[in-house]
Amino acid sequence: MQIEKLEDLADPEKCPRIVVKVGSSLLIGAGDIRRRWLGGLVAEIAAMLRRGQQVIVVSSGAIALGASRLKFDKGGRGSLEDAQASAAVGQIALSGMWSELLGMLGTPAAQMLLTLDDLEYRRRYLNVTATLNRLLDAGAIPVINENDCIATHEIRFGDNDRLAARVAQAARASAVLLLSDIDGLYDRDPGDPEAKLLKIVNGVDAEIHAMATGGSGSGMGSGGMTSKLQAAEIADLAGIPLAIINGQHDMPIERAMETGTGTLFRSAEGHSARKAWLGGRMRMRGSLIIDDGAVAALRDGNSLLAKGIVKIEGSFQRGAPVAIRNREHALIARGLVEYDSAECEHILGTHSNDQEAILGYAPRSAVVHRDQLALL
Template identity: 65%
Template sequence: MIIERLSQLADPALCPRIVLKVGSALLVERGGGVRGEWLASLVAEIAEAQARGQQVVVVSSGAIALGAARLGLAKGGRASLADAQAAAAVGQIALAGTWAELLAGHGLTAAQLLLTIDDLEDRRRYLNAASTLARLLESGAVPVVNENDSVATAEIRFGDNDRLAARVAQAARADAVVLLSDVDGLFDRDPKDPGAALVREVAGIDETIRAMASGGSASGMGSGGMVSKLQAAELAGRAGIALAIVNGTHRAPIARALGQGTGTLFLAQRRDGGRKAWLGGRLAPAGVLTVDTGCADALAAGSSLLAAGVVGVDGDFARGDLVTIHSAKGDRLAQGLVEYAAADCRAIAGRKAAEQAEILGYAPRAAVVHRDHMVLL
């Protein structure tokens, strides 16, 4: 059985484990304080979900906004990387304390988990995070996850908690993700347009759907926007996880959205195995391999990537690094673990197997990227 309607997100039989993402603009007031009444209503909904047999993981933004207010930093703590890191270090204590206090009021135990992108990009660390999440959920705790912004930099970060929520859902083996937004969901055009219509269900993300999204965070507090939510939906969908975007500005927002059927539900597209789901969810490729049309067709049919089909190599990567495979038009086709370093890839690009040994000075491997270590995007 798969989740096909928003109301089914409250069904423990169909959705026993759910990830709930809360953004800064919803959780923190303009002055830098927590929206206490609103958050209390949301925590009550989490307690209700737990009581009916669902396990909930929270991905919560807000540390930088809270810390910036306490330190008196300009631009909400985002004037510089140093400001953001300092604000996060202060704000994370306040954020975790707030969640712990409110959840304790319902007899629930909060657990804090701070992650960097490397924690989910590296396979061993990803499995460690998955194991921790599983044990916490089995113990009845509510994990509250955030990016570790006190040490993250522009080069090593998720960039938004929408994508983090999708990656956490993969690691937690969740059935659904709910992204609380400041709008009802995805609209077919700018929601400020009087003629804009809510898209209630998306069976697959293509260029038409992407064209409906606009980047940026309207509040100025967060780092995401509708584009990042679509990226999160793609990450979740490849792992067999449904994702919903609903309006979080109201009290008890989940009950309102599910009761009225107001929101956008992205249906799960497929269920990759654990390792392939991890590969498909990785966000920091070390390079790009461009392939010709014939090779692109072969990849779509399930073949490995052979050197003969490679027409371009970008990046400085080592054997075993993650690379993205693009078509000649620049479309992302797949990503996987490369069998050659960048220099060797350039040397054998476009060459047949019979030529590769002489070029390399050693027997060539079966493929540049083997299908067992590759996932289609």
């Protein structure tokens, strides 16, 4: 069954498994957890369980909470060290509150702290998938956050919107629900009296991206509408719809479902699990710049051959994830490369019949095979 409208997220047949992401500005107020508001949200989650839905929570707030308790300025984001220390203090309090409130309703909470690498490396990604499935089957609520106390700039998601989308891929969720400090995506600056809320979006393109602003409205979190659109794109690769609703109200999910207020990014049929994982990766080891003929060939379902490559960027080994871009550097696809970067430099632009003489061994069938490639 397809999810066609926001209210479908409350239907256990259409949406049996959902990822709910909660932003920092909703969870933390005046330097502490907004316990009464969170208690209402937990009650809503319990109602979803009674309807027969499985729920995964992606919870922000650890850095903001820890910074308040440590009396750090800039919300704990003045330096990487401040953010890591704030997260270490805030995470224990935040997870304890989730555990307490869910436990009062008879539901065990399970904490999972993830780094970017946990979802970028295939084996670790599969381990995350297995753990999530076991917890959900056992009736627990996984409460997930980025492991900010050890993550560095190089191995961070940077915001929990994209983390929620990657978790949804790993868990094979039916939908992602982002609770924000705004009703959804507007066609222009929401401060403009002429701005209109877009209730349905079919595909995120350049026009949709142009409507977004990059910053977090509260100044407390790390995301903004741009990160939410990126999350919608990641979810779409796996055929998962994503919705944004305003979490500032009491019982925000119930309100959104009753009024239909929010933005639903519908999704087309997604890639296979492996291609969804590949397409959703955020760190590439290099880039292959390809000509127009190769772009057309990829879109027709073919593999990438050396003849269509015009430039190599970066240094990488065989099996590494690489970005595939057109001559204007627009991202076309991501894939796992069959040659290292030095070999690619030697054979770019050449026909397969000539490659054995260049390399000294029989060439592989493609530089990136279509089975190891995800179009974007």
